[in-house]
Amino acid sequence: MLQMPDDVILQVTGLKKYFPIESGFLLKKVLGHVKAVDDVSFTVRKGKTLGLVGESGCGKTTIARTVIRAYDPTAGTILFRSRDGVVDMAKAEKKDLKRIRRDMQMIFQDPYSSLNPRMPIMEIVAEPMKAHGVPKSVYEERVAELLKLVGLRPEYMRRFPHSFSGGQRQRIGVARALALNPSLILADEPVSALDVSVQAQVLNLLLDLQEQLGLTYLFISHDLSVVRYLCDQVAVMYLGRIVEIADVDRLYENPTHPYTSALLGAVPDANPKASWRPHDVVKGEIGKATADIKGCAFAPRCPFAKPECLEQVPELISVDPVNPEAQKSACLFARELSLPGVSTA
Ligand SMILES: Nc1ncnc2c1ncn2[C@@H]1O[C@H](COP(=O)(O)OP(=O)(O)O)[C@@H](O)[C@H]1O
């Protein structure tokens, strides 16, 4: 029997996902690998939200897709507390995945493309129930209930996706995700495609639902300002690795990794008095994690980099001896640097 602490829903350890880079069409030769996720570990507790943040291409979506086993991991364990007990998603057999995934559902970024335009809302929201053999007589009532739960009128179930706004479509996506009573929601940039004015409404809905239903979230975003509002803990990723993970207020007020501080500088109004402009650090495209990086992957962009930084890969270690779980950083100089953050939300 697999074990983990009672209050933990998801415990990911040493997760790796490498994609092969292949040449040509015939006689495929593997030229190398994209290390989309490279030795990532984190824990998500029941009823809490872990934010996963970083620039486009750093591996966030790959983590979510591997956790739900849309991708097979290259290495690592993914312990998940399903209603039938703790399972390792990394090793789960294909025949068991369907049953386990009742308890783990995804919400996607794009509410336009994730809803089939030819299906009425009723059929879209009922899809997961149909897949599990729930009869129509039961699911029709359940769809009405779900629509109410996400703040939509039940009679909307007869309409098609085109008659809804972006925010309403995302509510429909949330209703579908909730259809089978999951305990864990993997939300991949769920508000990134929405107008700023609508973002707050959807985030509020997610908060309300979490309270009402005791949901646990893995919340992915490239935007640190969105994440603060909703998360208990935040992990910052850079090129396939977590570079800092901390309780939410500590991460914002006292970042210990230069990349976190740089990302915070990209948040409007972030610390206008800072002596260096963190914003300057994060411009330009993030590289691809193909080559074997010898030292810290962020070193080439880091204003504090020293020769040591190019020599060894920094481990993610605690910066607080009193409360080791409260903040961990993968910077050799995490305890020495005094980095600007942003004050209270
Ligand atoms: N199916 C795939 N095949 C090959 N490479 C991929 C695939 N999916 C993602 N990648 C690569 O893995 C890296 C991480 O991508 P992704 O997880 O989508 O990042 P994010 O969600 O943070 O923007 C990128 O370099 C991306 O090009």
Ligand SMILES: [Mg+2]
């Ligand atoms: Mg993504």
